[in-house]
Amino acid sequence: MIEFRSVTKRFPDETVAVDDFSFTLPSHRTTVLVGSSGCGKTTLLRMINRMVEPTSGQVLIDDVDVASRDKVELRRSIGYVLQAAGLLPHRKVVDNVATAPVLKGVPKAQARAEALELLDKVGLDRSLADRYPRQLSGGQQQRVGVARALAGDPNILLMDEPFGAVDPIVRADLQLELNRLQRELGKTIVFVTHDIDEAFTLADQVIIFKKGGIIAQAGTPAQILAEPADDFVATFIGADKGKRDLHLQQRTGDQGLTLVVDGDGRPVGILDGAGSPAPGGPDPARGQVTRA
Amino acid sequence: MRLFLQGLAWIFDGSHWQAGAQSPLPIQDRLVEHLTYTAIAIVIAAVIALPLGFFIGHTGKGRQFVIGFTGAMRALPTLGLLFFLLMVFGYFLSYNTAPLVGATIAFVILAIPSMLAGAYSGLESVDRQTIDAARANGMTEWQILTQVEIPLALPLIVGGIRASVLQVIATVTIASYAGLGGLGRIITSGIGLNDYSLILGGALLVTALALGMDGLLALVQRATATQGLSDPTARRRPTSATKSGTRTHA
Numbered sequence: 318m319i320e321f322r323s324v325t326k327r328f329p330d331e332t333v334a335v336d337d338f339s340f341t342l343p344s345h346r347t348t349v350l351v352g353s354s355g356c357g358k359t360t361l362l363r364m365i366n367r368m369v370e371p372t373s374g375q376v377l378i379d380d381v382d383v384a385s386r387d388k389v390e391l392r393r394s395i396g397y398v399l400q401a402a403g404l405l406p407h408r409k410v411v412d413n414v415a416t417a418p419v420l421k422g423v424p425k426a427q428a429r430a431e432a433l434e435l436l437d438k439v440g441l442d443r444s445l446a447d448r449y450p451r452q453l454s455g456g457q458q459q460r461v462g463v464a465r466a467l468a469g470d471p472n473i474l475l476m477d478e479p480f481g482a483v484d485p486i487v488r489a490d491l492q493l494e495l496n497r498l499q500r501e502l503g504k505t506i507v508f509v510t511h512d513i514d515e516a517f518t519l520a521d522q523v524i525i526f527k528k529g530g531i532i533a534q535a536g537t538p539a540q541i542l543a544e545p546a547d548d549f550v551a552t553f554i555g556a557d558k559g560k561r562d563l564h565l566q567q568r569t570g571d572q573g574l575t576l577v578v579d580g581d582g583r584p585v586g587i588l589d590g591a592g593s594p595a596p597g598g599p600d601p602a603r604g605q606v607t608r609a
Numbered sequence: 610m611r612l613f614l615q616g617l618a619w620i621f622d623g624s625h626w627q628a629g630a631q632s633p634l635p636i637q638d639r640l641v642e643h644l645t646y647t648a649i650a651i652v653i654a655a656v657i658a659l660p661l662g663f664f665i666g667h668t669g670k671g672r673q674f675v676i677g678f679t680g681a682m683r684a685l686p687t688l689g690l691l692f693f694l695l696m697v698f699g700y701f702l703s704y705n706t707a708p709l710v711g712a713t714i715a716f717v718i719l720a721i722p723s724m725l726a727g728a729y730s731g732l733e734s735v736d737r738q739t740i741d742a743a744r745a746n747g748m749t750e751w752q753i754l755t756q757v758e759i760p761l762a763l764p765l766i767v768g769g770i771r772a773s774v775l776q777v778i779a780t781v782t783i784a785s786y787a788g789l790g791g792l793g794r795i796i797t798s799g800i801g802l803n804d805y806s807l808i809l810g811g812a813l814l815v816t817a818l819a820l821g822m823d824g825l826l827a828l829v830q831r832a833t834a835t836q837g838l839s840d841p842t843a844r845r846r847p848t849s850a851t852k853s854g855t856r857t858h859a
Binding site for chain 2: 417420
């Protein structure tokens with residue numbers, strides 16, 4: 318459980334990134350912080366592992382104030398994935414993954430063996446272990462970034478727009494992969510993105526931000542889709558333009574298939590089976606039909 | 610051309626390498642002195658400049674001050690500085706030690722700016738996001754410096770040392786004005802004797818030494834470039850990238 322208690326962050330140039338923010342993120346769930354750039358979501362994320370210190374207020378992990386913990390030790394106990402993967406370019410993939418355990422004093426051979434297992438876990442071939450990050454594609458680098466964050470089996474995983482720099486196909490792939498991993502591992506994930514579709518795909522809980530770290534709405538994807546709190550949220554999730562008003566349509570010549578069509582009449586998918594939720598979805602309450 | 614050949618002939622005259630030959634000979638003794646003065650100056654300069662450069666590069670503090678200060682240091686004429694220091698130390702120190710101390714300080718001051726610039730600009734050239742990620746993964750500031758910043762900046766750091774070595778080797782020639790040895794002795798006695806082959810022979814030796822050391826350090830610089838950073842085309846041929854360090858710099 319990660320708890321923010323009236324956290325404020327004011328930068329030296331007097332811009333207020335976050336103003337009196339309070340919220341509790343549940344354990345073993347994925348919470349996605351979403352909002353346009355400059356809304357303070359990354360600042361909040363980085364407060365959890367003390368990469369940013371709040372000007373006032375507290376951040377608590379399982380009721381322990383992070384300010385009371387040693388920065389370095391705290392960061393080693395929390396996985397962190399960032400946009401450009403941020404891998405060490407002069408170290409091989411396997412050594413990048415083994416970074417945190419080696420820093421914690423795990424023998425190198427053991428850390429490497431575990432790193433290889435983590436490569437399997439994130440869907441990377443072990444033959445890539447001896448390559449350098451530069452020799453991998455963007456999507457592969459991102460997977461290495463996730464593997465590195467998982468090394469040492471942290472309870473908390475912080476992800477700062479991790480899939481922002483890869484193309485849409487790889488991105489969708491990585492999102493599915495992350496959902497699969499999360500079902501297996503059940504970490505407390507805090508994920509920052511500006512892409513609302515990504516947020517709905519991954520989240521158990523979504524927090525939509527306005528400027529200054531103000532919560533526009535928080536809830537499950539279904540709750541937000543069903544009842545946008547205000548015009549801002551409606552615009553943000555695209556509900557105002559009819560993007561989320563889906564209805565079913567049967568056209569002649571489709572052999573009885575049922576189209577799902579949005580408010581503009583644009584087909585977004587096919588209703589599968591007898592209208593049951595899509596199989597393999599992590600949670601029927603996730604609005605799978607909108608992403609069919 | 611004839612003069613040039615005379616200079617070369619002087620260098621390759623075996624009797625000039627004979628132990629116990631008349632001053633300023635034998636040549637190898639002067640060579641060793643020249644390299645010793647250079648080495649002393651470079652080591653002292655490195656002890657001062659590298660940690661300072663790492664501090665500035667890592668923290669970003671004091672950058673403006675140091676840029677201005679090293680700029681001023683670069684502008685100092687080393688010969689003038691040498692004479693000034695000889696006068697100053699002549700008061701305090703003995704006849705034997707004053708020249709050595711004065712000359713060494715002058716060479717150290719000459720060597721510092723390039724090394725300092727190499728160190729801090731090398732560290733500054735490291736991708737900020739890489740450093741941010743290293744910190745977020747729980748590296749201490751010291752680990753970031755020694756395991757991330759310095760390895761990635763090494764080619765530029767060595768480049769700074771290389772520039773310093775070149776400048777100092779060329780300038781150690783003036784040590785003879787302070788009554789010290791080095792290859793400059795050959796040149797100054799050539800001037801005294803009006804012996805052009807001696808002057809040219811000494812000058813050629815200094816040039817060859819400087820170029821030789823520069824070439825050597827260029828190789829070191831190449832070898833320090835991290836494999837992971839060197840060749841983007843290595844993606845297609847990973848085996849050649851892992852086989853040899855130099856291959857990847859093609």
